[in-house]
Amino acid sequence: MLESLLKNHPLILAECAVAERLRRLPGVELHPTLFNTPLIYGPEDARDAMTSIYLEYVETAGHAGLPLLLTAPTWRLDASRIAEAGVPASINTDAVAFLTSLRDHLPPGRVPIAVGALVGPKGDCYRPDLAPDADEAENFHTPQIRELAATPADFLLAQTLPSVDEALGLARAMADTDKPCLISFCTGTDGRVLDGTPLPEAIRRLDDALPRPPAGYFVNCTHPRFLLEAYVPGELDRLVGIQANGSSRDVTALDGAAATEADSVDTWADSMAQLHDRHQVPILGGCCGTSLGHLGALAGIAR
Incomplete structure (x- = not known):
């Protein structure tokens, strides 16, 4: 499904923030290490709030007539974190089932919706110095990736990766499954992966090293502006998506902020539209500091 969407649709929406929006809601408490994932089991009000956020994104995409990527909340759900949290060992599979069931019970005639399964970095996503090398990363991430590959998820997405070495190990593990996969780097104000590697070089390294890129x-x-300032057209041919922060501040400065920080939605959306036009990036969505208004602004790019 993912390959078909990329082939046939020049503009595809991706979800904006979910966990961060839930964190700001009164009465909703996120898990200290698994964040919003345990909410798939309840309490009911919190689970309903999470469902409502996903459905808002579905409705926005439907009104625009655009395909949508949603991702199950499986980010950093490795075996050790699951065991320490005392949640069901099946939580990865259950989280994918939660979202695919939501998608599959929507009324007929909806826009195409692809459901992905997330994998996160082993350590701090803003600390490339703490990231594992490729071999360690492959060994660490393989059990979760194999579990996710056995679910009905349409694709796998490794997200918020601060290091090319860890990305390579993750991508090796994903290449050994039958699911299409996407690799998402965390980049700084200079447009480079946080370990200092220029984004085009990081992409080439993985493409050259993998049997199935x-x-x-x-x-x-x-923020999209960082890529616009760092690269000229033609340098990001393999970049198919961005889930951008709402703020143009350095991501390491935003980490742990007590309140949501965001630039104006119009300014943000204009930068996203420029990235879409200049670098032909088809999938546009949001990350920290984004909400329903940001997705609505992205939907307006198609009009």
Whole structure:
């Protein structure tokens, strides 16, 4: 499904923030290490709030007549974190089932919706110095990736990766499954992966090293302006998506902020439209500091 969407649709929407929006709601408490994932089991009010956020994104895409990518909340759900949290061992599979069931019970005639399964970095997504090397990353991430590959998820997405080495190990594990995969780097104000590697070089390194390269590459937890200032057309041919922060501040400065920070939605959306036009990036969505208004602004690019 993912490959078909990329082939046939020049503009595809991706979800904006979910966990961060839930964090700001009164009465909703996120898990200290698994964030919003345990909410698939309840309490009912919190689960309903999460469902409503996903459905808002579905409705926005439907009104615009645009395909949509949603991702199950499986980010950083490795075996050790699951065991320490005391949640069901099946939580990865259950999280995918939660979202695919939501999608599959929508009324007929909806726009195409692809459901992905997330994988996150082993450590701090803003600390490339703490990231594992490729071999360690492959060994660490393989169990979760194999579990997710056995679910009905349409694709796998490794997200918020601060290091090319860890991305390579993750991509090796994903290449050993039958699911299409996407690799998403966390980039800084200079447009480079946080380990200092220029984004085009990072993409080439993975493409050259893998027997089955990813379907494409993303960036997330960054601002579109940073890429616009760093690269000229033709340098980002394999970049198929961005889930951008609402703020143009350095992502490391935003980490742990007590309140949501965001630039004006119009300014943000204009930069996203420029990235879409100049670098032919088809998938546009949001990350930290984004909400329903941001997705609505992205939907307006098609009009």
